[in-house]
Amino acid sequence: MNIREVARLAKVSTATVSRTINGSDKVTPETRERVQRAIEELGFYPNTWARALGSGRSSLYGLIISDITNPFFPELVKSFEDIAVQHGQEVLVANTNYDPERMEVCVSRMLQRKVDGVAIMTSEMDPRLITEFQNRDIPLVFLDTGTVQKLTSNILVDYASGIDAAVEHIARLGHTQIAFISGPMVLRSAQVRREAFVGCLKRRGIGADWLEEGNHQVDGGHQAMARLLLREKRPTAVLASNDMTAIGALGAIHERGLSVPEDISIVGFDDIQISAFTQPALTTVRLSRDEIARVAFRALYSIRQDGGKGGEYAVRSTLVVRRSTGRAPRDAAANLQKKTGLVEA
Amino acid sequence: MNIREVARLAKVSTATVSRTINGSDKVTPETRERVQRAIEELGFYPNTWARALGSGRSSLYGLIISDITNPFFPELVKSFEDIAVQHGQEVLVANTNYDPERMEVCVSRMLQRKVDGVAIMTSEMDPRLITEFQNRDIPLVFLDTGTVQKLTSNILVDYASGIDAAVEHIARLGHTQIAFISGPMVLRSAQVRREAFVGCLKRRGIGADWLEEGNHQVDGGHQAMARLLLREKRPTAVLASNDMTAIGALGAIHERGLSVPEDISIVGFDDIQISAFTQPALTTVRLSRDEIARVAFRALYSIRQDGGKGGEYAVRSTLVVRRSTGRAPRDAAANLQKKTGLVEA
DNA sequence: CGAATTCCCGTAAACGCTTACTGAGATTCA
DNA sequence: TGAATCTCAGTAAGCGTTTACGGGAATTCG
Numbered sequence: 001m002n003i004r005e006v007a008r009l010a011k012v013s014t015a016t017v018s019r020t021i022n023g024s025d026k027v028t029p030e031t032r033e034r035v036q037r038a039i040e041e042l043g044f045y046p047n048t049w050a051r052a053l054g055s056g057r058s059s060l061y062g063l064i065i066s067d068i069t070n071p072f073f074p075e076l077v078k079s080f081e082d083i084a085v086q087h088g089q090e091v092l093v094a095n096t097n098y099d100p101e102r103m104e105v106c107v108s109r110m111l112q113r114k115v116d117g118v119a120i121m122t123s124e125m126d127p128r129l130i131t132e133f134q135n136r137d138i139p140l141v142f143l144d145t146g147t148v149q150k151l152t153s154n155i156l157v158d159y160a161s162g163i164d165a166a167v168e169h170i171a172r173l174g175h176t177q178i179a180f181i182s183g184p185m186v187l188r189s190a191q192v193r194r195e196a197f198v199g200c201l202k203r204r205g206i207g208a209d210w211l212e213e214g215n216h217q218v219d220g221g222h223q224a225m226a227r228l229l230l231r232e233k234r235p236t237a238v239l240a241s242n243d244m245t246a247i248g249a250l251g252a253i254h255e256r257g258l259s260v261p262e263d264i265s266i267v268g269f270d271d272i273q274i275s276a277f278t279q280p281a282l283t284t285v286r287l288s289r290d291e292i293a294r295v296a297f298r299a300l301y302s303i304r305q306d307g308g309k310g311g312e313y314a315v316r317s318t319l320v321v322r323r324s325t326g327r328a329p330r331d332a333a334a335n336l337q338k339k340t341g342l343v344e345a
Numbered sequence: 346m347n348i349r350e351v352a353r354l355a356k357v358s359t360a361t362v363s364r365t366i367n368g369s370d371k372v373t374p375e376t377r378e379r380v381q382r383a384i385e386e387l388g389f390y391p392n393t394w395a396r397a398l399g400s401g402r403s404s405l406y407g408l409i410i411s412d413i414t415n416p417f418f419p420e421l422v423k424s425f426e427d428i429a430v431q432h433g434q435e436v437l438v439a440n441t442n443y444d445p446e447r448m449e450v451c452v453s454r455m456l457q458r459k460v461d462g463v464a465i466m467t468s469e470m471d472p473r474l475i476t477e478f479q480n481r482d483i484p485l486v487f488l489d490t491g492t493v494q495k496l497t498s499n500i501l502v503d504y505a506s507g508i509d510a511a512v513e514h515i516a517r518l519g520h521t522q523i524a525f526i527s528g529p530m531v532l533r534s535a536q537v538r539r540e541a542f543v544g545c546l547k548r549r550g551i552g553a554d555w556l557e558e559g560n561h562q563v564d565g566g567h568q569a570m571a572r573l574l575l576r577e578k579r580p581t582a583v584l585a586s587n588d589m590t591a592i593g594a595l596g597a598i599h600e601r602g603l604s605v606p607e608d609i610s611i612v613g614f615d616d617i618q619i620s621a622f623t624q625p626a627l628t629t630v631r632l633s634r635d636e637i638a639r640v641a642f643r644a645l646y647s648i649r650q651d652g653g654k655g656g657e658y659a660v661r662s663t664l665v666v667r668r669s670t671g672r673a674p675r676d677a678a679a680n681l682q683k684k685t686g687l688v689e690a
Numbered sequence: 691c692g693a694a695t696t697c698c699c700g701t702a703a704a705c706g707c708t709t710a711c712t713g714a715g716a717t718t719c720a
Numbered sequence: 721t722g723a724a725t726c727t728c729a730g731t732a733a734g735c736g737t738t739t740a741c742g743g744g745a746a747t748t749c750g
Contacts, residue, residue: 001481002705002706004706012729013730014707014708014730014731015708015709015729015730019708019709019728022708026727026729027728028729031729043477043480045456046457046706046707047705047707048394048457048458049394049397049459049705049707050394050705050707050708051706051708052394052707052735053394053398053706053707053734053735053737054706054707054734055709055735068419068422069420069618071414073419074413074416075414077413078414078440081440085450090454093438095423095426105430109435112391112393113394114392114393136346218618218619218621218622247622248622250624251622251624251626254625276563277567277593277595278623278624279595279623280599347736357699357700358699358701359701359736360699360701360702360738360739361698361699361700362737363737363738363739364698364699364738364739366737367738371699372699376698391736391737392735392736392737394736394737395735396736396737396738397705397737398704398705398735398736398737399739400705401705
């Protein structure tokens with residue numbers, strides 16, 4: 001089943017069939033009609049590869065993510081796909097699993113499929129692989145981790161505004177002992193988030209004395225929180241580098257028989273769907289997947305028209321207050337001193 | 346950059362390059378070596394489309410799911426992909442969003458890309474679309490919703506065993522007022538799950554008096570549970586058609602100031618990752634994504650060798666007991682009577 | 691040692707589509 | 721009315737691979 005059979009049935013040339021498929025305006029309505037009927041009748045679907053091969057255009061965009069199991073990413077994938085299909089483009093999703101080796105595989109897949117552009121939403125990326133794309137004039141867009149150059153754009157997440165709002169919110173509630181559970185520090189994105197947090201505390205003259213490292217997954221948050229709880233001097237509020245981590249922390253706190261937000265307040269980051277439904281519902285900093293997806297797609301899709309110069313795009317983050325944050329426990333200081341044996345006799 | 350340039354650099358024909366790329370044994374180690382060096386040097390990646398076009402094989406499998414936002418599916422996708430790449434195959438994931446129209450789009454994408462087989466893990470499927478695949482001799486495998494025929498297999502989930510174990514577990518804890526929150530009843534998969542539940546209760550002589558319909562998402566579970574709580578006669582245990590629903594139910598219960606499992610026990614279904622980290626951790630029926638993925642891939646991959654006859658594969662479900670289930674409240678009956686005004690004076 | 695095999699490798703014809711080029715008829719215009 | 725222009729459709733040359741086929745050199749065998 002191919003274009004020739006359609007042509008035969010419609011009594012036209014293959015060129016005409018191709019033209020009607022591609023919506024060329026150089027076909028009379030009548031012949032177009034005839035061809036379309038033939039297509040229907042035969043149940044013909046044009047072969048994507050042959051199309052791409054013939055035209056040199058793939059209509060395919062790559063989307064590289066690091067962990068499809070983290071709900072942040074499926075939501076991102078979904079938005080990105082929606083936008084892409086609206087523009088008649090397709091999306092090839094690749095999952096690196098935080099594994100540099102798999103990253104290499106992903107890149108080669110993209111290259112082999114001659115994608116028209118790649119959105120790299122994963123944190124770490126071998127520069128060598130980046131040049132592979134650049135050598136082939138493939139537009140790129142990074143999330144946070146890129147530098148703007150020819151054909152490559154970067155999406156800058158404004159972590160500061162969200163984290164600032166979170167710390168402000170927490171501080172207003174009387175907290176002064178604020179901890180942060182980061183992502184894996186080998187990841188640049190995790191570093192950026194942590195720096196934003198530390199910087200924010202510094203600006204307010206609060207010490208950043210409780211820093212723990214998680215892995216951006218639930219278990220890591222759980223363990224990190226457990227470590228925080230074992231410290232002599234406990235934080236009364238905890239910010240997490242992402243919601244999965246916060247959810248893990250929530251569990252660890254409950255396991256110790258403490259409650260949120262009465263004993264400890266928790267703030268997440270990302271605002272994944274499930275965050276609204278944890279117990280208690282998570283106060284978190286929202287990072288709109290939809291906005292990121294939209295910006296990323298636009299950056300890729302329009303870059304060739306715009307002379308190929310990359311750009312920097314900003315995406316805001318905003319605090320969403322729910323129920324996991326509350327007033328600092330009044331006896332926090334007392335508690336602390338009791339534990340450390342510094343109570344005045 | 347194409348195979349010809351490589352050939353030129355390596356001083357061989359394009360055929361030889363192609364042969365070394367495909368690991369043919371009809372190439373001397375020396376020439377192979379030479380070609381490989383040329384490939385390295387040029388940073389050459391073979392063009393997938395041309396390859397598929399030339400060979401007629403796509404090495405591509407389709408995976409159709411209904412909602413990438415439901416954590417069940419990303420986990421399935423991940424497993425399926427892992428297995429596929431282990432076999433040197435690729436995966437094209439399509440997300441229907443429960444929308445029949447998008448389903449059509451998904452199917453046409455698969456057809457256009459000439460996939461070697463499709464795993465249809467979504468519940469509802471227009472039979473017309475199925476014949477599109479069958480006409481083209483494309484192997485299919487369904488999850489629960491298919492019928493075995495030439496080139497098409499079906500994975501039968503043994504819901505009964507898991508649900509039976511769940512009801513047994515609940516009954517042992519003294520519960521007799523057991524509710525079920527189903528998925529959207531337009532979906533066959535939701536119907537199947539509900540039937541398994543109702544059948545199980547019947548077999549035990551328990552009435553299925555509390556049935557509510559959710560939507561397999563958190564908000565639906567939340568609302569359904571809210572409705573259950575408003576009933577005069579409240580259930581003391583609730584089974585949910587999937588974990589997302591159960592998580593929603595959990596939230597609704599907490600909102601009413603009740604607690605799990607003291608007042609009401611909850612059992613989920615699927616055992617998605619997050620279930621281990623809810624408050625309290627969810628007792629649920631595990632359905633192994635990994636096993637489903639493995640079976641599905643095998644069904645597609647080997648079907649042509651096996652004479653093309655489809656098969657029926659069974660996947661078990663097993664109860665995972667965590668903390669959301671406990672003894673039925675002793676005063677359940679009393680409570681009930683108080684509320685309905687039937688207390689003996 | 692000559693014939694029969696075997697082993698590598700090159701030649702060239704697909705694969706199914708797109709598109710530059712071409713040309714026949716219809717239309718416009720002076 | 722004849723020339724210029726325009727419209728629509730066909731011809732055929734790619735696009736980058738794979739692979740059937742063929743041939744020359746090396747190997748085996750009687």
